Amino acid sequence: MGISEGNGNDPLQRRSNGDPVSPLEAKTLGGDSPVSSGSSLDFQRPHAPHANLEIFEMRVAELARNKPEFAFNPADPWAKTFRHALDTLDYGSGLKIVEVGVGLGVNVALLLTKHPENEVWGSDFVPGVIPKSEELVAELTGTDRARGYRAVPGSSDLLEHWLSGGQFHGQTPDLIVCCIPQVIDPRSTESNDELSLEDRLEQLRTSGEDAAHYYVPSLNGVRDEHFKKFVSLMDEYNLGLNARLLVEAREVLTPESGRIAMNLAGRVPLPILHTMFRETGFEEPRIVHQTIVRQDDVTTSIMPLAATERKAELAERMQALSGSKTDHRFVFYDNPDGRGRPLCAMEAYSRELSRQPNYHDLYVLESRPKPLS
Numbered sequence: 001m002g003i004s005e006g007n008g009n010d011p012l013q014r015r016s017n018g019d020p021v022s023p024l025e026a027k028t029l030g031g032d033s034p035v036s037s038g039s040s041l042d043f044q045r046p047h048a049p050h051a052n053l054e055i056f057e058m059r060v061a062e063l064a065r066n067k068p069e070f071a072f073n074p075a076d077p078w079a080k081t082f083r084h085a086l087d088t089l090d091y092g093s094g095l096k097i098v099e100v101g102v103g104l105g106v107n108v109a110l111l112l113t114k115h116p117e118n119e120v121w122g123s124d125f126v127p128g129v130i131p132k133s134e135e136l137v138a139e140l141t142g143t144d145r146a147r148g149y150r151a152v153p154g155s156s157d158l159l160e161h162w163l164s165g166g167q168f169h170g171q172t173p174d175l176i177v178c179c180i181p182q183v184i185d186p187r188s189t190e191s192n193d194e195l196s197l198e199d200r201l202e203q204l205r206t207s208g209e210d211a212a213h214y215y216v217p218s219l220n221g222v223r224d225e226h227f228k229k230f231v232s233l234m235d236e237y238n239l240g241l242n243a244r245l246l247v248e249a250r251e252v253l254t255p256e257s258g259r260i261a262m263n264l265a266g267r268v269p270l271p272i273l274h275t276m277f278r279e280t281g282f283e284e285p286r287i288v289h290q291t292i293v294r295q296d297d298v299t300t301s302i303m304p305l306a307a308t309e310r311k312a313e314l315a316e317r318m319q320a321l322s323g324s325k326t327d328h329r330f331v332f333y334d335n336p337d338g339r340g341r342p343l344c345a346m347e348a349y350s351r352e353l354s355r356q357p358n359y360h361d362l363y364v365l366e367s368r369p370k371p372l373s
């Protein structure tokens, strides 16, 4: 499927089959098709970022200005960091990819721009983003490339459709990608104490708030008692949802070909993130990309993390799991370059109270399931 130059009367670039190429695609791809003939995941050789990622980002920033209120802003530094990593890693073609928490679909658009022959499923807890993501993927990639997008309609909790025996059951993705909420269990926030889980879910489904901070605090996909306890422990570190995804992903991916790439805040020390992968049946992760972002204290207060840090018994449990003396204090900085002594959550929280900015690491980590022994 190549991209032809078009003719003098036709302002649109067209493919050889006559389909028009979208303006972004034309700008982004120039005259060359990015189609690769590779068929396997290549994890060892990160590629240089796509020369046109900058143009892609300009278009995303433009689209983000008109985003629906409830959708996460795809021009947010977290989202951009993740796209940078996805762009650097060339995952190859012929793959089945799942994005959990697809939002407005910008990552799907990037992945399909690079490899239109891949199939990319996108699902989200907030159902309203799904039709929007279909529009946006078509707009960013052009209709032809958007054909690889398999939007999962309705509300989806993590990998429930792959685990539940429904439509996708038995299909094995090669890759799962995600940048999902890293906040405490939403049931435990003050204003929601009086709400039942059902009411809370209904509120989330219909609220006009940015969906990035909400999730379903369910353990439905977790059968094993040990994992249930582990996910609850990780919730104290704002990582309950991510730990549950790893548990579910371990059931869906195969050690032979499966991979997962996650955008994870380094507010917790890196060894704790390693423990999360190890304990859920994954290999030690590798850092694909690392940056420092500002803590958004308007939407995610450091207060619950400061409370976690004071619970000595959590430090002991974490130590028992990691097998070594893991520093259980959180890691923040008072400057965007990460210079100087890191601040613990208590120190960062007192800065938050006096309206001083805090910063933290943000990692894109990638791993594969450990073979079952």
Ligand SMILES: C[S@@+](CC[C@H](N)C(=O)[O-])C[C@H]1O[C@@H](n2cnc3c(N)ncnc32)[C@H](O)[C@@H]1O
Residues within 6 Å of the ligand: 072, 073, 074, 079, 082, 100, 101, 102, 103, 104, 105, 106, 107, 123, 124, 125, 126, 129, 156, 157, 158, 179, 180, 181, 211, 212, 214, 215, 216
């Ligand atoms: C930080 S946003 C990322 C959106 C998008 N991937 C991006 O990069 O712009 C996190 C997304 O995860 C979704 N989400 C939250 N809880 C979820 C769950 N339990 N299952 C699936 N998606 C969830 C949110 O609705 C939101 O769209």
